[in-house]
Amino acid sequence: MQKKLIALAVAGLMSAPAFAQSNVTIYGVVDFGYKWTGDSALSGYDSRSAIDSGISAGNRLGFKGTEDLGNGLKASFVYETGIVGDRSGSNGLWGGAGSRQSYIALSGNFGTVALGRQYTPAHALLAGNIDPFGFGKGTVASLANVYISPARLDNLAAYVSPTFGGFSVVAAYTNQYSGDETSGNGFGNDEDAWTDARAWAIAPTYKNGPVYVALNVHQIRGNAAEASGQNVVGTVKAWDLGGTYDFGVVKVGAVYGVNDIKDVVKHKQWALTAAVPVGAAGKVQASFVRRKSEVDAGSDARVSQWGIGYEHALSKRTALYTAYADINNKGAADDGVYSASIGDATGTTEGAYQRGFTVGVRHSF
Template identity: 45%
Template sequence: MQKKIIALAVAGLASTAAFAQSNVTIYGSVDMGYAYRYDSNNRNVDSNSAIDGGQAQGNRLGFKGVEDLGNGLKAVFLLEQGFGVDASSDATTAAGTNKSISFTRQAYVGLTGGFGTAIAGRLYTPHFSFVSAIDPFSAGTVGQYKNVYGGGLFDPTRVDNAVAYVSPSFGGFTVTGAYSNNAIAQESSIDNSQNNTVYALLARYTAGPVDVGFNVHRIAGASGNGVPTTMKSIDNYTLGGTFDAKVVKIHGLISHNIQDNATGTNDVQIDNYMIGATVPVGKFAIKTSYMFSDGNSAAGGNAQQFAVGGNYALSKRTDLYTAYSIIDNDSATQNGVTLRRAAVVGDASNSGMTFQQGFQVGVRHLF
């Protein structure tokens, strides 16, 4: 009997050693809070209160791993899915959203080594990863940059059917290149011209207190799969960065966006400007930002947002957060018709409906 126990123990140690060759980490985020939105574009709607999940950061469960293949070469993978905690129906939301039951946040596999990192799968766009790092609110809460940034332009957070390469760091300077054969859903099995291809390039310098970068991406449009059928192409040029002076962190961003329509008329042009600050005070981090989105008449005119908020660190993994923002939508006239921008106070996981002001409090735990 004792020999059998010893044999099982040895077998257990052997299997553990074999598994240790591939290091797998389980991680995630659970975020819940209260949101109050008011000042609606719809005169028939007054206000809305909600207990929402994923306000500051989309709730997620992920698995990431790395295996040492020798000679400096490693295999890497990541599988990440979103989930809802405030309503059972959130767990069965259609594929492609933050709360899908599939691995539709990110899912990729690749290789990394002295040459850099190459991955393939469903990926964050370099544009989103960069701009969310520049935003004081990290693309979350009602203070997020996305509320007024896009003006309705197709600007995916993640893209399917993608490959990306990240160069090694050369004194803090890196280059990221990405390509998607079809931004949303599987590629056409009939004609490649039906695919919405994405081309992206990000040059970024991060060293000491400085983080600055320039991103370019182009989406060549085709009909269907959630992309506006009138869109021929979208070009984006974004310059932004942060400077951490310890007592205050300064955030700044400029972007130029053009949507070329297939009709050749009513092309959309939007220029965005953002300035923000993060002030650490002990366990507190006070945040504020102002964003002006200058849209032409086809975009419905201009929009601007002022946001203020803060985080209080209960620990390295758990924090309390609050945010308030107000949006002002202007109007523009096109062909004798008055159009109005429809920017609203959404957050990381929940739409802003028709409301132009919002307040949130919540708690977030990372694991």
């Protein structure tokens, strides 16, 4: 209640019409801990030890609100910014304010239509369900270190259907592909790398009791352009099929996907995951992920990673966590373009470290 009152006061200072908002909430994540990374694939890099932020979930500050328009129709918005946390400033790597999410939506019996910067259907499949570590670059054991999949996109129009007997579908489209945070996909986060690029995605899902199954299919098509002195491709076709089953004593998951960048490389990737409850507040997390990159004009690359961790909830909003991961790049191509490394919440992979350990505390509000 106090958060909502504070949020309404802040909104009122910004603009008078905001007082008409039915429900505005300030929310966020504050995450700090110790992080060690070592076994660099590059010469001249020693191991690194530091107190970092966002090492189990990216630090963020967000505003969200809803307004009941009557006749079952609701308007809503989300505006969420990444925060560095362990030093001054916001996480500006992906555009600063509003870099995580920034969209407006209308919801009703027809479902939900949302416009703006949003998570992709592929990310919802991996982060929300299959990866026990959340599929975020902050976590050393995340599948995202190896498994290539876009997290968020700008200029996205998305539709989420109602659920019918456990079935639902998400469809999304953008005619200006930008804001992708993924590396190793042929275009990275260089927003000048695409000219008039268009992308669409569709993701049917079935969720009922302990069963979750989802398919994601997406395609990116644009004109080849010159960016950063390199030719970039015009077409990417990708699909992912995954699911989980909760046995009670363990929740297991699996995913297989193909990311085909025309005339450049075809990534074939898969992962197995598990989450084991420990008492009423703890859980052991484990995962293994492997990717084979079939390069059209070079040597194929094979990389894999295994990770294990433990999380203990001190309350509904505060948790302690620890994780360890080891990446194997011995099958990677000689130039290292498609090798993998431990990342962090800002996407930084400097040092090309192949092993990592974290322990910390996370609070959500």
